[in-house]
Amino acid sequence: MISLGIIGTNWITKQFVDASDETKSFKLTHVYSRTEAKAQLFVDDLSKSNINISTDLEQFFGSTDFDTVYIASPNSLHFSQAKLAIEHSKNVIVEKPSASNIREFTILDQLAHQKGVFLIEAARHIQEPIFKTVQEYVETNRDQLTGATISYMKYSSKFDDFLSGNTPNVFSTNFSGGALYDLGVYTVYDAVVLFGQPEDVRYQAEFLSSGIDGSGTLTLNYNDFDVNIIVGKTKNSFLPTEIYFGKKTLLLDNGGDITKVSEAGAKKEITEIPTTKSDNPMDSESVEFARIINENDQAAYDKLFGYARKVNRILEQARMSAGLVFKADKEY
Known part of the structure; x- marks a missing residue:
């Protein structure tokens, strides 16, 4: 070992x-x-x-x-x-x-x-068998792909501390925190691995008093479809993640920690797709x-590093579009 x-x-x-x-x-x-x-x-x-x-x-x-x-x-x-x-x-x-x-x-x-x-x-999460199942589905049906909505919003255990007047690391620009760089990174990985490099990136952030994004909406524009991403650490959401293929829709119960995958057909009938998931997602x-x-x-x-390079570039482009600046941006 x-x-x-x-x-x-x-x-x-x-x-x-x-x-x-x-x-x-x-x-x-x-x-x-x-x-x-x-x-x-x-x-x-x-x-x-x-x-x-x-x-x-x-x-x-x-x-x-x-x-x-x-x-x-x-x-x-x-x-x-x-x-x-x-x-x-x-x-x-x-x-x-x-x-x-x-x-x-x-x-x-x-x-x-x-x-x-x-x-x-x-x-x-992109290494898990359940994500590989999603990846295979997207590849098989790529010619019908028409877009996606990816959601990952979870009320942070640190937010009550923030509301009481403190500034936990995850809600501080000094520590490069915020919704996009915490939960959002999962969703950007989803988009990059499943759909590739977008043509344009725009992020609309809901700023907290510390200058960090508590939540936001990220739009990734591709040649012939858009991917809309919803992220947040100041509220809970129970929206599924959806990937669209014309009359069919692939449903994921979560954009960052997938535990269930289903297909909705033309008549809105839902069929669960068999998957496997370890008790320890790592x-x-x-x-x-x-x-x-x-x-x-x-x-x-090189393949994994290529994903990482694209994700980190998209995250920075998203921040810049929203005017979200970290302390690290000013140090050099």
Whole structure:
């Protein structure tokens, strides 16, 4: 198994470690956290022993007990942490989006090529078998494709804190947060993988007092159809995601975490399409990322990186169209 270091001691890092254990793809050897107590609590919660702990990033990346790092810190920290990892010749798996803007993304791309390491953006949902089912359906019926509406809105557990007068990272421009860069990145991945590169991008954002987008509507214009995306962290939505094929419609119960896929026919009859989904949605990405690294599968890596490049460019174009500026945009 590939030796793994992690940055971030939250639920998503635990889920990735659990997936790695279940699939025997990565072996956790080192944890970084700002405090030793928090890192130790995380390790204890995993019921693991002989795990090294660091509270200094230079020391962490200078260690030789892991060769791949999984980064799940706030968005604004992805660039500096991934850059430092690459400079120490570590493979990087970084939560999406991997950068705050395309300038940062390009720097990481160039540095990874120079160092000969992998830089993988962890778009886990496009690796799941249930998404592959959707992808196959779209490819089979592409000649009938007439557009899509993708919805992913979920009331954030941090929004009440924001309403009380605080500014959690996810609602701060300092940390490159907001609806588009949190939930919206899933939906943009949907569009890029299923439909390709759009011709035009426009984002209408509903701004909060912190200057961040609490929700918004993103429109992607293609040659002969449009994709309309609805994202939000300040309200709950139960709208399905729909992909249109003339008289037929493919229905997904969620734009970011698909659990059910159905087809609505010309007479509005609905037929569920058989799919499979793991209890841990990170199982598939863990297996695939480990395979790419172990087999040095450059073709598969280039395909995933191509998706990531398009997604990060679209996110920035969307922000610019809405006038949404991050602190990271002003630092260089």
